[in-house]
Amino acid sequence: MQGLLAWVPLLPLIGFLTLVAFPLFNRHEPSQRTVACIGVGSIGIAALFTAIVAISVFWKNPSEIVNIALWQWMLVDNLELGFNFYIDWLTLVMLMVITGVGFLIHLYSVGYMREDADFRRYFAYLNLFVCAMLILVMADNLVLLYLGWEGVGLCSYLLIGFWYKEPANGAAAQKAFIVTRIGDTAMAIGLFLLFYEFSTLNIPQLTAAIDGPDINNEVVTVACLLLLGGAVGKSAQLPLQTWLPDAMAGPTPVSALIHAATMVTAGVYLIARMHPLYLLSETAMTTVAFVGALTLLLAGFSAIAQSDIKRVLAYSTISQIGYMFLALGVGAWSGAIFHLITHAFFKALLFLSAGSVILSLHHEQNIFSMGGLYRKIPLTFICFTIGCACLAALPFTSGFYSKDHILLSAWEFHQGINILWLAGILGALVTGIYSFRVLFLVFLGREGSASSHCNDANTPVMTIPLCILALLAMIGGLLAPPLQAVFGSRPDEDHSAWIEGVAIAMPLIGLAIAWKLFIYQKKSGEKRSSIMQFWFSGWGFDWLYEHLLVKPFKSLAKINHNDIIDNLYKGTAALSRQLNALLSSSQNGQVRWYLATFAVGSVLFLALLVAL
Amino acid sequence: MPIETAPGLEAGVLLASILFCLGLAGLMMRRNVIFMLMSVEICTNAAALMFVVAGAHWGNADGQVMFIFVVTLAAAEVAIALALVLQFYHRKHTVDIDQLNELRG
Numbered sequence: 001m002q003g004l005l006a007w008v009p010l011l012p013l014i015g016f017l018t019l020v021a022f023p024l025f026n027r028h029e030p031s032q033r034t035v036a037c038i039g040v041g042s043i044g045i046a047a048l049f050t051a052i053v054a055i056s057v058f059w060k061n062p063s064e065i066v067n068i069a070l071w072q073w074m075l076v077d078n079l080e081l082g083f084n085f086y087i088d089w090l091t092l093v094m095l096m097v098i099t100g101v102g103f104l105i106h107l108y109s110v111g112y113m114r115e116d117a118d119f120r121r122y123f124a125y126l127n128l129f130v131c132a133m134l135i136l137v138m139a140d141n142l143v144l145l146y147l148g149w150e151g152v153g154l155c156s157y158l159l160i161g162f163w164y165k166e167p168a169n170g171a172a173a174q175k176a177f178i179v180t181r182i183g184d185t186a187m188a189i190g191l192f193l194l195f196y197e198f199s200t201l202n203i204p205q206l207t208a209a210i211d212g213p214d215i216n217n218e219v220v221t222v223a224c225l226l227l228l229g230g231a232v233g234k235s236a237q238l239p240l241q242t243w244l245p246d247a248m249a250g251p252t253p254v255s256a257l258i259h260a261a262t263m264v265t266a267g268v269y270l271i272a273r274m275h276p277l278y279l280l281s282e283t284a285m286t287t288v289a290f291v292g293a294l295t296l297l298l299a300g301f302s303a304i305a306q307s308d309i310k311r312v313l314a315y316s317t318i319s320q321i322g323y324m325f326l327a328l329g330v331g332a333w334s335g336a337i338f339h340l341i342t343h344a345f346f347k348a349l350l351f352l353s354a355g356s357v358i359l360s361l362h363h364e365q366n367i368f369s370m371g372g373l374y375r376k377i378p379l380t381f382i383c384f385t386i387g388c389a390c391l392a393a394l395p396f397t398s399g400f401y402s403k404d405h406i407l408l409s410a411w412e413f414h415q416g417i418n419i420l421w422l423a424g425i426l427g428a429l430v431t432g433i434y435s436f437r438v439l440f441l442v443f444l445g446r447e448g449s450a451s452s453h454c455n456d457a458n459t460p461v462m463t464i465p466l467c468i469l470a471l472l473a474m475i476g477g478l479l480a481p482p483l484q485a486v487f488g489s490r491p492d493e494d495h496s497a498w499i500e501g502v503a504i505a506m507p508l509i510g511l512a513i514a515w516k517l518f519i520y521q522k523k524s525g526e527k528r529s530s531i532m533q534f535w536f537s538g539w540g541f542d543w544l545y546e547h548l549l550v551k552p553f554k555s556l557a558k559i560n561h562n563d564i565i566d567n568l569y570k571g572t573a574a575l576s577r578q579l580n581a582l583l584s585s586s587q588n589g590q591v592r593w594y595l596a597t598f599a600v601g602s603v604l605f606l607a608l609l610v611a612l
Numbered sequence: 613m614p615i616e617t618a619p620g621l622e623a624g625v626l627l628a629s630i631l632f633c634l635g636l637a638g639l640m641m642r643r644n645v646i647f648m649l650m651s652v653e654i655c656t657n658a659a660a661l662m663f664v665v666a667g668a669h670w671g672n673a674d675g676q677v678m679f680i681f682v683v684t685l686a687a688a689e690v691a692i693a694l695a696l697v698l699q700f701y702h703r704k705h706t707v708d709i710d711q712l713n714e715l716r717g
Contacts, residue, residue: 589716591709596640 001056002066004049006085008095009134011049013044014126019124021114029559032119039123040106043130045100050092058092063485067140069358078199086140086204088113090486093337094137094269097344101261102130104465108352109253111462112359116251122162126257130153133262135270137269142191142201142252145270149187150222150232152263159258160250172246179243190226193219207276224277224284228291231267235321238295242541244318245302248310252355255310256331260317260351261344268340272333275487279331289329289413292425296322298539300430304437305535308365309354315389315538318346319427323406326424328371333487334480339402342476346399349469351564353384356466357442359457361450367441367449374443376454381443381464388439390473392432392507398476400504403428407503425506432510445519620635624665631658645707649690655704 015038023032053094058064067135075081087095106126111121127580132151139145161173195201197219198209210220231237236244247259258264271288277282296319305317320343358365360377374381389392390399407428410421528536539545586597631654638651660682667675697707704711 076664430634488621587716589713598638599636 008046009131011042012131016124016127035120037111043106044452045432047103050095050099053123059069062482077332081143084140085138091137093481097135097263098463101344101348105253105257108462108465111459112253128531145447155259159254160247169249172249176243176247179240180233187230190223193223221281224281233269235267236266236318237291241318245311245314248314256348256351260347265340270271270327275333292322293420298428300427300539301535303434327406330409330413334483335405337408342398342402345476346387346473349473350387353380362452364450369448370442371445372447382397383470384469384590385572388435391435401477428506429510432507433514436511436514440519621669628658628662643708645709649693
């Protein structure tokens with residue numbers, strides 16, 4: 001049974017290779033049906049295998065750990081790395097999310113991409129992504145994890161720029177790749193540092209090694225902060241969050257899979273996986289918490305001001321991952337993972353519903369052109385409403401349970417009112433406002449300019465995943481995974497009722513504010529107040545980076561257009577060429593000239609001898 | 613030990629120098645290979661004269677022995693050089709040394 005787990009990442013890889021190699025064996029482009037069977041089938045079987053193993057091996061035993069050693073990868077001096085998988089409940093949860101939600105999104109993509117000429121390329125990339133993501137979560141050493149980490153980055157780049165004929169999409173893809181690369185570099189340095197300190201990069205060995213007596217806490221702190229750098233880049237947290245809103249240039253199911261459910265939560269997974277290390281360093285923990293708190297507020301306010309339906313969701317993703325980082329920072333590891341799961345459900349649901357809206361409106365994404373759509377696409381409306389309710393954490397939805405867990409952990413962390421808890425509560429209010437704002441503007445209220453030519457583009461292959469995700473988003477709150485074996489259990493504390501009350505009330509207040517402000521807002525989103533404009537631009541981070549980094553770099557590049565360093569080598573070459581010309585002109589073949597120089601030289605030499 | 617009665621050393625050296633310079637100048641200025649060979653003869657004879665003068669100055673017969681050597685050498689050299697000149701003329705139909713400039717950098 002456990003052996004099936006090795007097939008889980010292999011199947012998407014086989015799917016990818018089959019799709020890529022198709023033209024080698026067949027002159028004709030395969031039919032969409034064939035491509036869909038391979039692309040969706042590989043993930044479907046992977047999901048099935050995961051479920052079988054989950055039920056047969058892990059279900060009864062929460063502390064079960066499966067090790068699968070495939071082969072030795074590299075052996076250099078005392079660095080020994082295997083291509084080995086390490087599966088505990090944390091990994092299993094990630095596996096279920098990736099294969100399960102991934103399968104639903106693949107299925108939805110069959111409908112969403114049906115009119116696209118590059119159907120095969122799309123599914124090839126998507127399968128490769130799932131393979132890389134699975135390697136990331138199953139890796140038993142940090143280098144293998146890094147392989148998956150870079151693999152998902154590559155697929156993210158390829159899929160953001162999927163419609164590469166539009167230059168803006170290519171620019172967005174490059175931005176995502178370069179910005180995450182900054183974090184990845186920090187992470188790589190962190191790995192070197194960990195290896196330097198502990199002489200191993202195997203995760204179980206690392207977590208065992210930190211119990212040792214002579215641990216240099218400063219090195220651990222720096223390593224944790226560097227790993228956090230990688231997580232911040234991948235999970236689009238402050239200050240590397242600017243790539244995610246632009247990443248919405250890719251197809252909508254890609255945004256659902258990569259930029260909401262799985263890849264962007266890899267940072268959360270990394271920190272949760274390395275949590276014994278973080279526990280050693282209070283500085284690192286505090287940094288994680290504050291990064292999360294700041295990000296969730298910044299992104300939340302930005303989401304209020306957006307006019308593109310996908311950018312609203314992108315900022316809300318940043319904000320929700322901010323909640324996960326906040327949970328990680330206060331040591332609520334299982335809370336972070338729980339929110340990761342519920343977020344994967346409801347955010348995938350929201351993105352896929354948004355995809356249905358976009359497709360029904362013939363690729364209109366401006367929410368101010370929409371409105372009153374609930375009559376035309378009722379099923380999408382219901383799904384989107386469920387998603388918004390979960391996002392805003394209305395009571396009894398999945399988002400409520402997980403977010404409540406995080407807020408209570410933040411409260412417990414300092415035993416009272418503290419800045420992290422306040423940030424979380426304020427964030428909950430903001431979340432309520434922006435999630436219902438987009439719901440009201442798109443589905444309720446007056447009809448917008450694009451609403452009139454809306455025809456329902458949902459096909460069964462799209463509605464089925466939507467319904468399953470809606471169900472999961474509703475009941476996901478009951479599916480809290482048994483992660484005590486991984487993270488250790490925490491004692492339950494009693495909280496006074498008002499804390500719970502505040503957590504419940506905040507989204508409702510947000511809903512009321514959104515109703516008051518946006519339900520009948522005029523459809524002229526172009527005029528914004530200055531604060532809204534500031535939020536719309538994502539707190540000016542793009543502007544800041546443009547002027548602080550991009551422009552100086554470009555002008556430097558311009559100055560260095562002819563490669564200043566190269567001049568050194570060019571100069572050397574020119575000098576020797578000049579010398580060569582000089583000397584070879586003396587070799588002119590004239591015997592009498594040789595004789596004359598010989599005579600003059602002899603005279604000079606003799607004169608020198610006499611003079612000395 | 614030098615023999616005081618020998619004819620003036622300085623005059624001999626001066627004559628040899630002048631001869632050598634004449635030969636050298638001819639060698640550099642003439643383009644005709646035949647004339648250049650003749651100039652070389654003058655140079656070698658200047659050197660040979662120098663041996664004789666020096667031999668006379670030191671009262672030593674070695675200088676004259678060297679002279680015989682130099683003359684022999686000059687004869688051998690002329691034999692080879694004239695053969696070369698013949699070949700040169702045969703190929704180029706000229707005796708202008710400046711035409712032999714193909715071996716240049």
